[in-house]
Amino acid sequence: MDERRLDGNATAGVLAEIFTFEMTTARTACVHCGATGEVGAQMAYVSEIGTVVRCASCNNALIRVARQDDGGRYWLDLRGVKYLQLEEHL
Amino acid sequence: MAPRRLTWRVGEVVETRPDTPRTKSLFLEVPDWEGHRAGQHVDVRLTAEDGYQAQRSYSIASAPESSRVELLVERLEDGEVSPYLTDEIRPGDGLELRGPVGGWFAWEASEGGPLLLVAGGSGIAPLMAMIRHHRAAESPTPVRLLLSSRSYEEIIFREELEDLAAETLQITHTLTRSTPPGWKGYDRRIDEQMLTEFAFSPEEHPLAFVCGPTPLVETVGTALVELGHDPTRVKTERFGPTGG
Numbered sequence: 001m002d003e004r005r006l007d008g009n010a011t012a013g014v015l016a017e018i019f020t021f022e023m024t025t026a027r028t029a030c031v032h033c034g035a036t037g038e039v040g041a042q043m044a045y046v047s048e049i050g051t052v053v054r055c056a057s058c059n060n061a062l063i064r065v066a067r068q069d070d071g072g073r074y075w076l077d078l079r080g081v082k083y084l085q086l087e088e089h090l
Numbered sequence: 091m092a093p094r095r096l097t098w099r100v101g102e103v104v105e106t107r108p109d110t111p112r113t114k115s116l117f118l119e120v121p122d123w124e125g126h127r128a129g130q131h132v133d134v135r136l137t138a139e140d141g142y143q144a145q146r147s148y149s150i151a152s153a154p155e156s157s158r159v160e161l162l163v164e165r166l167e168d169g170e171v172s173p174y175l176t177d178e179i180r181p182g183d184g185l186e187l188r189g190p191v192g193g194w195f196a197w198e199a200s201e202g203g204p205l206l207l208v209a210g211g212s213g214i215a216p217l218m219a220m221i222r223h224h225r226a227a228e229s230p231t232p233v234r235l236l237l238s239s240r241s242y243e244e245i246i247f248r249e250e251l252e253d254l255a256a257e258t259l260q261i262t263h264t265l266t267r268s269t270p271p272g273w274k275g276y277d278r279r280i281d282e283q284m285l286t287e288f289a290f291s292p293e294e295h296p297l298a299f300v301c302g303p304t305p306l307v308e309t310v311g312t313a314l315v316e317l318g319h320d321p322t323r324v325k326t327e328r329f330g331p332t333g334g
Contacts, residue, residue, distance in 0.1 A: 006328050006329075007195075007326055007327055007328055008194070009194045009325075009327060010131075010147055010192075010327075010328075012131070012192035012194075013096065013132075013133035013147065013188055013189065013192075016096035016188075016191050018095070020095065022193045024193055024194035024195070025193050039194070040192070040193075040194025040195060041194065041322075041325070089193075
């Protein structure tokens with residue numbers, strides 16, 4: 001399987017399918033190590049199956065998104081995130 | 091109007107322009123394009139006749155002030171997407187895309203700097219949007235660009251960069267594989283020594299954007315932090331090992 005290791009910023013499109021907030025500048029706190037930072041500054045693993053955002057400090061899976069091939073159904077796993085801090089941009 | 095989820099739409103290719111032997115610029119007109127911030131990207135999706143889809147992200151190289159959206163595409167031999175975009179697509183063709191997205195790797199003139207830009211090859215694309223925006227907005231922010239290319243012929247946007255160079259925009263090249271006769275610039279991969287000579291000092295608190303192949307991005311990102319630059323002001327964008 002072709003999995004690409006990218007920056008969290010590369011998940012902007014898939015996260016914008018789900019969230020209406022700009023997610024790459026949202027701040028996360030990692031459940032595992034407690035590190036905080038912007039989603040865009042974390043690591044991303046992108047493949048046909050789905051997208052995983054991993055903590056840049058400890059590699060814990062923060063956000064997992066999978067999407068059914070024919071669309072319409074998403075799975076969103078946020079177990080690795082203690083919280084997300086979202087900013088409303090004008 | 092209520093915010094809506096991001097959806098796919100079709101832009102029209104209005105011009106294609108070869109830039110270097112391995113890269114081409116695609117100019118798109120996208121209906122109802124709402125504008126972008128310099129550094130943002132779009133996701134591009136190709137669908138085969140059998141329904142198979144391949145998706146990649148491409149940085150927007152045009153300035154926010156430009157009405158056409160310019161995407162820079164580097165041809166990768168084993169790529170699923172780039173050979174179609176460099177070899178097949180023609181003016182008049184549609185291209186499915188969504189965006190602009192990626193507000194984290196973006197710069198606006200009002201944010202100031204100084205601005206430290208480091209790119210490898212086609213990693214220049216989002217940084218070019220920043221440089222063009224810097225000029226269009228007549229920003230007084232000092233900008234330094236360090237661009238790594240394989241050879242002189244493969245320096246992307248070379249002529250335009252020569253024209254744009256100014257007191258507020260200093261450009262330094264390094265050529266990693268071959269140099270023309272009489273070349274006095276750098277001729278090696280970017281390293282900590284080069285960044286020490288070229289980059290602003292940490293005390294100047296630059297905002298750094300680094301874009302290119304993964305090894306370059308990781309080398310530069312690590313070196314800048316080791317030199318004392320604020321990690322939260324060093325933003326990186328990797329292509330991944332193979333790109334697409």
